[in-house]
Amino acid sequence: MKKAKTPTDEDHLMEELTLHELCRFCDADKAWVVELxxxxxxxxxxxxxxxxxxxxxxxxxxxxxRRLERDLGINMPGIALALDLLEERDHLRRLLGRxxxxx
Amino acid sequence: xxxxxxxxxxxxxxxxxxxxxxxAYRKLARKxxxxxxxxxxxxxxxxxxxxxxxVLGDAEKRAAYxxxxxxxxxxxxxxxxxxNWEQSHQxxxxxxxxxxxxxxxxxxxxxxxxRSGSRAEGxxxxxxxxGRDQHARVTLDIxxxxxxxxxxxxMRVPEMDDxxxxxLKDRSVSVKIPKGVREGQHIRLKGKGSPGMGGGPxxxxxxxxAFAPHPTYRxxxxxxxxxxxxxxxxxxxxxxxxxxxxxxxxxxxxxxxxRAGQKLRLKGRGLPGKSAGDLYAVLKIVNxxxxxxxxxxxxxxxxxxxxxxxxxxxxx
Numbered sequence: 001m002k003k004a005k006t007p008t009d010e011d012h013l014m015e016e017l018t019l020h021e022l023c024r025f026c027d028a029d030k031a032w033v034v035e036l037x038x039x040x041x042x043x044x045x046x047x048x049x050x051x052x053x054x055x056x057x058x059x060x061x062x063x064x065x066r067r068l069e070r071d072l073g074i075n076m077p078g079i080a081l082a083l084d085l086l087e088e089r090d091h092l093r094r095l096l097g098r099x100x101x102x103x
Numbered sequence: 104x105x106x107x108x109x110x111x112x113x114x115x116x117x118x119x120x121x122x123x124x125x126x127a128y129r130k131l132a133r134k135x136x137x138x139x140x141x142x143x144x145x146x147x148x149x150x151x152x153x154x155x156x157x158v159l160g161d162a163e164k165r166a167a168y169x170x171x172x173x174x175x176x177x178x179x180x181x182x183x184x185x186x187n188w189e190q191s192h193q194x195x196x197x198x199x200x201x202x203x204x205x206x207x208x209x210x211x212x213x214x215x216x217x218r219s220g221s222r223a224e225g226x227x228x229x230x231x232x233x234g235r236d237q238h239a240r241v242t243l244d245i246x247x248x249x250x251x252x253x254x255x256x257x258m259r260v261p262e263m264d265d266x267x268x269x270x271l272k273d274r275s276v277s278v279k280i281p282k283g284v285r286e287g288q289h290i291r292l293k294g295k296g297s298p299g300m301g302g303g304p305x306x307x308x309x310x311x312x313a314f315a316p317h318p319t320y321r322x323x324x325x326x327x328x329x330x331x332x333x334x335x336x337x338x339x340x341x342x343x344x345x346x347x348x349x350x351x352x353x354x355x356x357x358x359x360x361x362r363a364g365q366k367l368r369l370k371g372r373g374l375p376g377k378s379a380g381d382l383y384a385v386l387k388i389v390n391x392x393x394x395x396x397x398x399x400x401x402x403x404x405x406x407x408x409x410x411x412x413x414x415x416x417x418x419x
Contacts, residue, residue, distance in 0.1 A: 011279045014289040014309070024236065025309070060287045063238075063311070064138045071153075072132055086139065097321050098328060098385060 016053040019044070025059065026066045033062065039080040041065055104211040106182035109155035109168065117169070121162065128156040137240070141313075146240075154209040158217055167192040171216075184216060192216075214271050234297035234306035241290070241310045243280060245317050245327075248374060249349040251282035256310075265300070276308060283376035285325055288312050320349060325380025326373045332389045333357060348372055348382055355384055363388045 017025060022033055022042075030049075036042045042058035042065075054062070065079045074082060110117050113127040134140065135149040158164045171184055209218070239258060247254075255277045264270050276295050284290070289309050296306025314322055321328040331346050341359035345352050348369070355367060365386045373380020393399045 011281070011290055011292050013281050013284060014291050027236075056288055059289065060311070067138055068136070071136055071149075072129075082139075094321070094323050 014056070014059065016045075016055055017059055019049050019052045019054075022054050022059065022062060026062050028066060035076050036062055036065060039076050041076075041080050041083060104182055104215055106171075107154070107210055107212045109159050112151050112155040113159065115159075121160070124156070124159050128152055128160060132156075150209070154213050157209070158213070164217055167217075182212065189216070231301035231303045232299060233303045234299040236306040236309060237296040238309045238311065240313055241278070241280075242313045242315050243284070244315055245320050245322060245349055247280050248284045248312075248314065249282070252280040254278050254280060278310065283325075283374050283379070284312050285374060285376075286312055286314050286322060319347065322374070325376065325378070327380065327382045329382065329384050330387050331355070331367075331384040332387045333361070335388055335390060337361075338363075338386065338388050346384060350375075357386070361386055 019030065019033060023030055026033070033042070034049075037044060042054060042062050044052035044054050044058065046052050061083055064083060068074050068079050068082060110119070113124060113131065115123055115127045119127070131152040132149065135145045135152065137146045137149055140149075158168050167188075170188065237258075239256070241254070241256065243252070246252075255275055258274050258276060259271060276292065278290060278292060281290065289311055292308040292310070294305045295308035298305045319329060327349065329346065329348070331344075333344065337344060337357055338361045339359070341357050341361065343354050343356050346355055350372065353369065353372065355369060357367070358365075363386055367384045367386065369382040369384065371379045372382035391398065393402050
């Protein structure tokens with residue numbers, strides 16, 4: 001994984017991950033990540049697997065996808081739908097919060 | 104150790120069929136999954152359900168659990184299994200499927216009775232292998248994210264000892280929270296994951312950042328929202344008021360004839376970072392109650408002198 005911006009700081013925020021690094025991060029194989037891309041769950045920058053890099057939002061979505069698959073047995077189209085709906089729900093909750101109506 | 108009533112956790116009878124147990128677990132897992140439910144206690148409920156299902160969902164373990172008998176009379180503390188129970192039940196397979204939240208360990212009750220003696224397949228002390236990466240969640244206050252902080256986390260994690268056996272260990276990990284961290288980001292602690300075997304390198308520890316709810320501030324990505332109460336005259340006449348922010352008090356100018364719900368932006372006062380977020384004050388007009396004669400006189404004077412109909416635009 002890429003080096004931190006400040007080399008003295010041992011604990012650092014993860015920056016972008018390569019395809020190989022994302023596989024390790026999710027404890028998954030390449031085919032699984034490719035499936036994530038095909039279903040639009042994650043969107044890499046760059047063209048071609050060697051150049052792929054995954055930003056923080058993609059990394060978080062991939063990790064969530066792995067957990068939902070492992071814990072709830074959801075398949076890939078289901079994961080894609082669940083993540084989209086959860087994001088929409090969170091967005092609406094934030095809107096409610098802005099009007100003082102947070103649940 | 105404390106006795107765990109796994110049937111109660113799943114909300115099923117002791118006579119429930121395996122299908123009923125599976126169904127009850129799936130329902131709870133969906134409801135309390137930490138990626139689905141961000142309420143405070145959901146994470147723990149999900150883990151409890153996973154632990155209960157790891158035992159009751161497996162016919163062999165369930166039979167062994169039933170042999171322990173129902174919860175003892177005295178509240179279940181200081182529970183000891185019946186004599187010879189441990190000798191007659193050895194579980195060779197590490198529990199699978201019903202995963203806890205990432206790598207967290209189950210209760211003492213489970214670890215002592217249902218995990219002891221498990222041995223990972225195909226691994227021996229002679230082999231050299233890198234330690235596994237570990238993942239955990241850390242909940243931060245907004246102030247920690249704003250200013251950066253140091254934290255010591257205690258984690259109970261199952262680790263492989265030199266003989267390839269799973270043992271529970273308490274580990275303290277100190278972590279520096281980088282300033283400006285946002286929800287959903289990961290902090291990487293190199294070499295703080297599971298230790299390697301036979302001299303192999305240790306894995307890394309990854310912390311997924313979540314924010315604890317705050318009574319005043321709401322976070323949206325790198326932006327912070329604050330409800331800012333103002334008096335009717337402050338809203339009408341405009342002027343400077345002082346408001347709290349995570350970075351300390353700041354002055355903000357209320358425009359004349361400001362509306363309730365109006366958003367005022369303080370650029371760069373959100374979470375710090377390469378591109379700092381903004382802070383939004385959402386105006387909330389608060390009416391002072393008329394509790395004194397002088398106050399009542401003022402309201403009466405307003406009622407008389409201002410032609411204002413708040414219900415003008417109501418359609419019927």
